[in-house]
Amino acid sequence: MTDRKIDETTGTETTGHSWDGIEELNNPLPRWWLWTLYVTIVWGIGYTIAYPAWPMISGATSGLLGYSTRAEVAEDIAAHEALNEGLVADLNSADLSALAPSDDLHRYAVSRGASIFRAQCSQCHGSGAAGAVGYPNLLDDDWLWGGDLASIEYTIEHGVRNEADFDARYSQMPAFGEILPADEITSVVEYVVSLSSPDHDSGLAEMGSTVFADNCATCHGDTALGDREVGAPNLADAIWLFGGDRAAITKTVENARFGVMPAWGLRLSDEDVRAVTIYVHSLGGGE
Numbered sequence: 001m002t003d004r005k006i007d008e009t010t011g012t013e014t015t016g017h018s019w020d021g022i023e024e025l026n027n028p029l030p031r032w033w034l035w036t037l038y039v040t041i042v043w044g045i046g047y048t049i050a051y052p053a054w055p056m057i058s059g060a061t062s063g064l065l066g067y068s069t070r071a072e073v074a075e076d077i078a079a080h081e082a083l084n085e086g087l088v089a090d091l092n093s094a095d096l097s098a099l100a101p102s103d104d105l106h107r108y109a110v111s112r113g114a115s116i117f118r119a120q121c122s123q124c125h126g127s128g129a130a131g132a133v134g135y136p137n138l139l140d141d142d143w144l145w146g147g148d149l150a151s152i153e154y155t156i157e158h159g160v161r162n163e164a165d166f167d168a169r170y171s172q173m174p175a176f177g178e179i180l181p182a183d184e185i186t187s188v189v190e191y192v193v194s195l196s197s198p199d200h201d202s203g204l205a206e207m208g209s210t211v212f213a214d215n216c217a218t219c220h221g222d223t224a225l226g227d228r229e230v231g232a233p234n235l236a237d238a239i240w241l242f243g244g245d246r247a248a249i250t251k252t253v254e255n256a257r258f259g260v261m262p263a264w265g266l267r268l269s270d271e272d273v274r275a276v277t278i279y280v281h282s283l284g285g286g287e
Contacts, residue, residue: 091275113275
């Protein structure tokens with residue numbers, strides 16, 4: 001004979017647990033709830049047998065049905081690419097400079113290029129391509145290596161100062177902090193400031209012009225308008241990649257800059273490179 005404690009109010013057996021005088025009733029679970037639980041257990045076991053489920057060392061169980069979301073996505077991508085085969089072929093063979101904004105191929109290239117840009121380029125140049133400190137603004141008309149379609153395509157395909165592509169654009173500014181004394185750096189910075197700002201020390205800038213001619217004009221030109229052949233920026237406008245205040249210019253002169261861009265031709269298809277070229281050029285800054 002077992003000891004059973006019955007709740008006097010409800011006549012239901014209790015579990016023997018009590019909290020502050022309140023006893024827990026030993027009510028059975030509803031049948032519908034139990035059957036729902038049993039069905040979900042059976043369904044779960046069946047699912048793990050039929051579909052990929054259990055993680056393994058280098059993958060997961062494939063399941064009896066062999067279903068794969070990756071394969072499904074791959075099929076969708078293949079179907080989409082098949083629909084665009086004609087446009088892709090035309091894009092690869094087209095003279096990009098001859099495409100008009102009203103052409104279907106141009107619109108396709110802009111749409112495709114925009115998607116690629118958001119996925120691959122926006123991390124550095126920004127979602128709107130306005131750039132940031134150290135990352136060029138692609139909306140203006142100031143281009144280190146040229147802003148026509150051919151120049152943009154070459155830059156995208158081969159990149160800048162990377163070690164992966166032998167044909168990458170390459171230039172190197174000396175770290176003049178190791179070459180020039182501090183007073184000459186101060187004067188040449190003042191000269192550079194004077195090229196785009198009326199707020200400068202004329203006497204110091206005059207001294208700096210001589211330092212500039214002796215050390216900087218070879219790349220930036222006698223009038224400091226830059227040279228796209230070597231990627232030397234125009235110093236006479238108010239557009240600055242790393243900042244145009246005295247502190248930023250001094251840091252650039254003393255330590256130099258060495259921005260790197262990947263060679264996207266090694267990562268993207270030819271049509272993707274050409275599509276991004278069209279897209280970047282269409283943003284308004286392309287020449």
